[in-house]
Amino acid sequence: MSKITNEQIDKIGQVLNDQQRPLKERFRALFTLKNIGGDQSITWISKCFEDPSALLKHELAYCLGQMQDVNAIPILMSVLKNHQQEPMVRHEAAEALGAIGNESVLSVLEEFKHDPTIEVAETCQLALARLGWLKNNSCTGKKSIYYSVDPAPPSEEKDVESLKNMLLDDRATLFDRYKAMFALRDLKTENSINALSEGLSVGSALFRHEVAFVLGQLQEECSVPALIKALEDKSQNEMVRHECAEALGAIATDDCLKVLQKYLNDDKRVVKESCEIALDMCDYENSPEFQYANTLLEVS
Numbered sequence: 001m002s003k004i005t006n007e008q009i010d011k012i013g014q015v016l017n018d019q020q021r022p023l024k025e026r027f028r029a030l031f032t033l034k035n036i037g038g039d040q041s042i043t044w045i046s047k048c049f050e051d052p053s054a055l056l057k058h059e060l061a062y063c064l065g066q067m068q069d070v071n072a073i074p075i076l077m078s079v080l081k082n083h084q085q086e087p088m089v090r091h092e093a094a095e096a097l098g099a100i101g102n103e104s105v106l107s108v109l110e111e112f113k114h115d116p117t118i119e120v121a122e123t124c125q126l127a128l129a130r131l132g133w134l135k136n137n138s139c140t141g142k143k144s145i146y147y148s149v150d151p152a153p154p155s156e157e158k159d160v161e162s163l164k165n166m167l168l169d170d171r172a173t174l175f176d177r178y179k180a181m182f183a184l185r186d187l188k189t190e191n192s193i194n195a196l197s198e199g200l201s202v203g204s205a206l207f208r209h210e211v212a213f214v215l216g217q218l219q220e221e222c223s224v225p226a227l228i229k230a231l232e233d234k235s236q237n238e239m240v241r242h243e244c245a246e247a248l249g250a251i252a253t254d255d256c257l258k259v260l261q262k263y264l265n266d267d268k269r270v271v272k273e274s275c276e277i278a279l280d281m282c283d284y285e286n287s288p289e290f291q292y293a294n295t296l297l298e299v300s
Helices: 006-016 023-036 039-050 054-069 071-081 087-100 105-114 116-138 160-167 174-187 190-201 205-219 221-232 238-251 256-264 270-283
Strands: none
Touching: 006 023, 006 039, 023 039, 023 054, 023 270, 039 054, 039 205, 054 071, 054 087, 054 270, 071 087, 071 105, 087 105, 087 116, 087 238, 105 116, 116 174, 116 205, 160 174, 160 190, 174 190, 174 205, 190 205, 190 221, 205 221, 205 238, 221 238, 221 256, 238 256, 238 270, 256 270
8 A cells, every 4th residue: 555645644633533524434533543653643633632522532542552652641641630531531541551551651650540530540550560560571562362452461371260260359459350351352262251241240340341342352242142231231330331332333243233223322422422333333344344444545
């Protein structure tokens, strides 16, 4: 493919920041900028943190973390420190700082590891644990087989029952439970997926939302009933329900499609918008397109 010009990147950035555009187009623009990378893409992403959509802003932070570019650190620190931002946005900024893996963020993570918003506090604690693990293992924290930078490495344990026990153990550290979670994901057997699915009904909202995210990465039909149950449970934190919706969009069976359409008018904006994005993912999963986020270079 020919080199992408600055003008083309600007065009994509304008789509991302255009609140009149459908949310699905803006998401595609965001992931295109993530894939392009570089300072210009980071600048366009950073402009969008004043948007009214918490879902979009949380995805901005996620993408900046996955890019692993230290130039995004000041932006993410500013979002984490801003108590006017929604908890799910601040949480994602903290996770992104951990994903970048630079020790310059240690002080800000320490500052917010006891934040009054529990999702933010727990994420800062996880990010600190990840940075400690990276240092102690002299490791660069390579991406997973799912091309994601995870908040914890997979455990070296291979026994599903042992991993399940750790996953569901409220007395264990969150970092160890996450290690079990990612090990179960990487095993990718029906037993390991069923074990993960049990995690949707235990632990903190942060923990349960990560379980849903992992099930979305796996894209296995056996997890659909548990994801639907969690999405339909309005006592679940909206972070969890939103992640269940997106996981169902990635799996994209007929049952997934039906339940996502059912919640397109949910009273929680982040759930409603997640169903919208998830239905767009369903369209992709059932189409011959090569990748979800097209380059959008022809978008007018």
